[in-house]
Amino acid sequence: MNLRIRLAVLAGIFSMTAAAANAQSFPTKPVRILTPSSVGSGPDVALRAIAEQLGKKWGQPVIVDNRPGGNGFVATGLFKQAKPDGYELIAPDSSHIATHPHTFRKLPYDPQKDFEPIRPILNTAFFVVVGANSPYKTLADIVQAAREQPGRVTYGSWFVGSPGHLGGLRLQSLKGIEMLHVPFKDMGQLMTAVAAGEVGWTLGSDASAGPLEKAGKLRYLAIAAPARSPIHPQVPSVDESPDTKGYDVQAWVGLFAPPGTPEAIKQRISDDVAAVLKSPQIVERYRLLGYENPDLDPGQFAARIQRDTDAWGAVIKQAGLRLDD
Secondary structure: OHHHHHHHHHHHHHHHHHHHHHHHHOOOOOEEEEEOOOOOOHHHHHHHHHHHHHHHHHOOOEEEEEOOOHHHHHHHHHHOOOOOOOOEEEOOEHHHHHHHHHHOOOOOOOOOOOOEEEEEEEEEEOEEEEEOOOOOOOHHHHHHHHHHOOOOOEEEEOOOOOHHHHHHHHHHHHHOOOOEEEEOOOHHHHHHHHHOOOOOEEEEOHHHHHHHHHOOOEEEEEEOOOOOOOOOOOOOEHHHOOOOOOOOOEEEEEEEEOOOOOHHHHHHHHHHHHHHHOOHHHHHHHHHHOOEOOOOOHHHHHHHHHHHHHHHHHHHHHHOOOOOO
């Protein structure tokens, strides 16, 4: 029995040593990162910048493979066929991981079983956006107007089930109000409509609303996050007003590995991505895109995913929203 125990211990030590050696030599061939984001979108631009820096660091090409469409199901379908060796990763956003489990009765993937968190690569907090000539001066004004005229205040989003749509539902749930959702086909149409006063308000990132805000056609009332944005420090946080405190609408894009990927390789990728995100090239790119670097390790990232999944689930359940009915 003692011999068996000693052999088992030696086997375990050998296995850990081999895994550590593999992580140190990783990668020895090109790495592919699948993404449901379309070419040229903000997340795609950020991911390509990260891939370029990782390629230099690793001495191997890091290929971004865009597979948009089908609510992300195209990209996730391909990812489910990936080997758990670190050479095929995926970069979905928070909708695919934290809200789709609630908005779809049936998903072709399991966010908890089919994705192993490595690290978030960007975070964006959404601004409360109105037209330049809007009568609303604060988010509290919007809430008050919705209380006085239930169902008359309109808010727009870039599609049903988008962060903009769900963010409006969260405000309704938080403040016990009723508003009218107006979905648009794309972000450009939405921001133009808000600027023209055709829609009362919307949620937008600096990447989507920034051009018209800089042109004086849109105004930022607040940022839907606990603290002010370093990009627009003059815009108040919702937590600065007791009437809107706790209204939080943020989205992220994260890097995931297939289930069964060795821990040492996941940690190597996480550490290297963390280093790249702090490089001057990425810091400047994020400043221009209006993104933040959420510095979370795999365990912290997993905890955030769980919090977001639970919080959005409560909002979606209350609203009775289903995208596949």
